[in-house]
């Protein structure tokens with residue numbers, strides 16, 4: 020049996036086929052809400068050491084699967100690895116999040132990036148994947164990922180997050196040609212990077228367009244979907260059997276523009292009514308999402324009710340993957356996370372007594 024055969028619930032769902040239960044995995048399932056993550060992170064000394072040490076990154080990837088009955092693993096890494104390799108130099112201020120030592124301040128800086136950086140700069144990523152694959156059971160697919168070109172550009176230009184990505188948004192009007200040049204350069208690196216991840220053993224790839232929602236409607240297709248499609252098309256041509264997931268955060272009001280996106284699955288944020296998304300997309304993609312992450316602060320009764328609501332809204336769909344609408348907050352109780360995962364399995368299982 021090869022890793023790419025649709026033998027597990029996750030890949031059955033991605034193929035639009037029914038399975039014994041609905042698959043569930045959670046964005047940021049490896050992270051700060053887990054005591055074992057906090058422990059390994061403090062022993063590593065820094066987030067960057069954790070990220071760039073394959074032995075540790077592989078351990079962190081597997082941590083949530085040891086604790087919970089998750090249906091997929093996601094590589095422990097970050098979307099900011101490519102900008103780091105391009106010479107922007109990622110750093111991480113405790114409590115403040117990621118930042119770059121050499122951001123792109125103006126279009127002239129594009130020429131100063133290491134546009135053709137050596138592969139070796141990202142070797143820690145395939146090395147991590149190879150380690151994970153050695154330990155992860157074959158029926159648990161491994162998701163590899165990257166940020167979308169637009170989302171990476173948001174962090175790379177000017178003060179990034181510190182100015183709520185206003186600098187990247189300004190380039191839409193002040194330097195659209197340079198922005199396009201950057202997005203196409205990123206698309207090429209991202210596609211190569213995802214192909215390296217596939218060669219090292221990931222079974223599914225995901226593109227996080229976490230900041231696509233910042234774009235005005237008049238620019239969304241050109242600056243988000245266009246360059247993302249270049250990446251997705253290259254993956255599809257390279258290995259048609261590797262499914263791709265596009266996390267379309269903030270796309271709720273323009274879902275019809277995603278109908279032709281060359282991805283197998285669309286990840287939705289919590290603002291989108293699932294039933295409405297189904298009606299709008301009419302089967303163009305398998306859907307993934309979209310429980311409000313804050314529901315994990317609520318009662319177990321409410322978590323189960325929310326699970327039932329989502330499963331009911333999607334009951335006509337043969338493929339559907341349960342997830343949150345965004346990442347797990349770092350301060351939720353891990354018992355609630357386990358309860359969510361078990362509820363999805365119990366309520367969607369064909370044999371279940373609880374069926375919603």
Ligand code: 1CP
Pocket residue numbers: 045046047048049050051060066093094095096097098099116117164180227229346
């Ligand atoms: O220990 C710590 O304090 C580090 C926190 C942390 C973690 C656990 C960061 C810094 N990155 C990660 C891991 C990570 N990042 C994963 C691992 C796999 C998983 O379990 O899901 C993934 C898939 C990401 C992807 C990522 N990084 C995204 C896209 C998803 C999203 O959240 O929309 C983004 C935007 C980032 C940037 C980033 N890296 C880290 C932080 C805190 C952030 C967000 C910064 C911001 O708020 O803008």
